[in-house]
Amino acid sequence: MSAYVLVKTLHILSATLLFGTGLGSAFYMWRADRSRDPAAIAFAAHNVVIADWLFTLPAIVFQPLSGLWLVWYLDVSLGESWLLWTYGLYVLAGICWLPVVWLATTVAVLIAAARLEPGFTRAVAFVIPPMALMVAQLRPDPRLVLAFVIVAIPFQLGFNPVADTQRPDGLDARVIEVLTEMPAGALVVTDEPGLAWQAHRDMPAGLTDPSYARIAAGYLTADDLVAALRRPEVCAYMDWSGRFRPFAREVGAAVAGWTMELTDGRGGRLLIRPGC
Numbered sequence: 278m279s280a281y282v283l284v285k286t287l288h289i290l291s292a293t294l295l296f297g298t299g300l301g302s303a304f305y306m307w308r309a310d311r312s313r314d315p316a317a318i319a320f321a322a323h324n325v326v327i328a329d330w331l332f333t334l335p336a337i338v339f340q341p342l343s344g345l346w347l348v349w350y351l352d353v354s355l356g357e358s359w360l361l362w363t364y365g366l367y368v369l370a371g372i373c374w375l376p377v378v379w380l381a382t383t384v385a386v387l388i389a390a391a392r393l394e395p396g397f398t399r400a401v402a403f404v405i406p407p408m409a410l411m412v413a414q415l416r417p418d419p420r421l422v423l424a425f426v427i428v429a430i431p432f433q434l435g436f437n438p439v440a441d442t443q444r445p446d447g448l449d450a451r452v453i454e455v456l457t458e459m460p461a462g463a464l465v466v467t468d469e470p471g472l473a474w475q476a477h478r479d480m481p482a483g484l485t486d487p488s489y490a491r492i493a494a495g496y497l498t499a500d501d502l503v504a505a506l507r508r509p510e511v512c513a514y515m516d517w518s519g520r521f522r523p524f525a526r527e528v529g530a531a532v533a534g535w536t537m538e539l540t541d542g543r544g545g546r547l548l549i550r551p552g553c
Contacts, residue, residue, distance in 0.1 A: 288343040295336035463512035468520035499527035512553030
């Protein structure tokens, strides 16, 4: 097989891969979004990001390289009208693709962040700034930095268990089952919004982000939790990750008489309002 036939074949295959991956990802992301199932949307976004890094990005890089080689080999002028159309449409496709990558990555990261353990958060906080400082001082070859990003991001989003968006099992699955069985329109006060979303439950306004950062900054207080728990449409209180433990005394008075539905043996608990 000549070099021309090989490059032309790979050029056609990479174009097919680029179009097929984009069409397939768009379809199952659209279907997942229409389902309004947070677990399905998280799973779809998670895999769209993986597909983009494993299939779409290599095809995007290979297409112009192989195309320019074919143009050079066939001694075709780069200013041919059909090539100018090709350049323009390719750039337009790239401009349309970048926002999709950003949106899918944002969804995947938000779902992952909802499940982050405090230990992991602290590790990231201690590792990222020194690494950024090292890069700024040493100024390594940009190609090495790019290679690291290409390898590290798919690993974190695709193979790191912290970012795993598979459906939960065990006690988490039981939590989702209990929350799902509550009356229509019932709200949940929880420090694990990911589990509430998978049960198709909303949280009171202002409590959808119960992060350590908001609590430490004073944007989420014991008074906020107590006020939310007094609302009649709030049927469940879940202190699952420990973020609400500093408010135990105030919250304890607000949920006095509620039924202890589940505990995880480490201080986590799910309480249900009587009558819900």
